[in-house]
Amino acid sequence: MIKNILRIIVALVFLASGFVKAVDVVGFSFKLEEYFSPSVFNIPFLEKQALLLAVIVVAFELIFGFFLLLKSHLKFTLTALIALCVFFAFLTFYSAYFNVVTDCGCFxxxxxxxxxxxxxxxIILLVALLILYFLYKNEFNNLEEKTNFKKYLSAFAFMTMVFVINWGITHEPVIDFRDYKIGTDLNVEKQKIAKNPSDFKTFYSLKNKKTGEILEVNQDDYVSDKKYWAEGSPWEIEEGKTTSKLTKQGYESEIAKFHPETADGVDLTEEILKAPKAILIFSYDPKNANINVLAQAEAKLSLQRDAYILGVSTSPTTFKTINNATMDGTAIKTIARSNPFVLTLKNGKIIDKRSAEDYIKQKK
Structure with missing residues (x-):
């Protein structure tokens, strides 16, 4: 009884983890790109394969999570999930210990x-899987009962997985968990951020020239205590070791990074959010964006006479017939899963979002 309950709980965790990544597999691929980047594992050739690898990992989680739930191919399923847990434990330990990826994207x-x-x-999942392996090892060689119900359920689950993953790649996630979901009012979010900001403090690494002792002192304690900076003090600030640390977590929202700027550095945020209607086309990677799709989307946008039109990308020369603005590529990726992508706002509230290809096909 206990082992069945544990098996179902672990299976549901893997299914939940796989599902939330499946609906936004492009977003998960962005997270893998972070791991493959020069600042982390420095495997640049895998960055181009991030989407394919994301699909493989998600399918792996869902298929074996489903097998575990149905108690199917137990030995192989548990072995595969243990291997997956070891792999993810390594990634998360590396990112935590070296503080290189702040969110693993597990869910x-x-x-x-x-x-x-x-x-x-x-680690908890790994321990649970090892316990399950031990508890079920005497059943590994038992003949598995194959029923029509299992066959139909497996076929339905597989088709659902393919549909959800494919839809998220070619269109938008079936369920949007992001801060930029339809219905979000960016003006309201900006106000929440302003009312409850995060606090950061500067920390100095100080070394005592006489004893060699090293201390980490925050900016307030440093200024208030003369022993650290008065004339003749043995303490000196170590170059290159000053850090900024979060001391109070305020209201968190990716919308804090929404700051389209002109080539001259003029912030267009307020202008966009105050517009009765604004249609923005984004490209986080203009060099690899489909030129024909960009041109067709621009042509359609140019016909919009009642809206504020703007092209936002990482380059100030991406768009040829509409005004250009620039924004950080990572910030654009939190909004756009397609390259290019169109976002429609009404008085700062998101009313529509879709890939540029879908926008072109839209009748109205």
């Missing part, structure tokens, strides 16, 4: 987890 945008939380989650 997509549905549930944000800090690196150490992700690591311990993987």
């Amino acid at each position: 997509g945008d549905a549930l944000k987890m800090e690196p150490w939380q992700s690591f311990w989650k993987d």
Whole structure:
């Protein structure tokens, strides 16, 4: 009884984790790109394969999570899930210990987890899987009952998985867990951020020239205590070791990074959010964007006479017939899963979002 309950709980965790990544597999691929980037594992050739690898990992989680739920191919299923947990535990430990990836993307945008939380989650799952392996080892060679119900359920689950993943790649996620979901009022979010900002403090690494002792002191304590800076003080600030740390977590929202700017550095945020209607076309990677799709989307946008039109990308020369603005590529990726992508706002509220290809096909 206990082992069945544990098996079902673990299976549901893998299915939940796989599902939230499946609905936004492009977003998960962005997270893998972070791991493959020069600042982390420095495997640049895998960055181009991030989407394919994301699909493989998501399918792996869903298929074997489903097998575990149905108690199917138990030995192979448990072995595969243990291997997956070891792999993820390594990634999350690395990102936590070296503080290189702040969110592993284990549960997509549905549930944000800090690196150490992700690591311990993987360890708990790994322990649970090892316990299940031990508890079920005497049943590994038992003949599995194959019923029509299992066959139909497996076929339905597989087709659902393919549909959800494909829809998220070619259109938008079936369920949107992001801060930029339809219905979000960016003006309201900006106000919440302003009312409850996060606080950061500067920390100095100080070294005592006489004793060699090293201290980390925050900016307030440093200024208030003369022993650290008065004439003749043995303490000196170590170059290159000054850090900024979060001391109070305020209201969190990716919308804090929404700051389209002109080539001259003029912030267009307020202008966009105050417009009765604004249609923005984004491209986080203009060099690899489909030129024909860009041209067709621009042509359609140019016909909009009652809206504020703007092209936002990482380059100030991406768009040829509409005004250009620039924004950080990572910030654009939190909004756009397609390259290019169209976002429609009404008085700062998101009323529509779709890939540029879908926007072109839209009749109205």
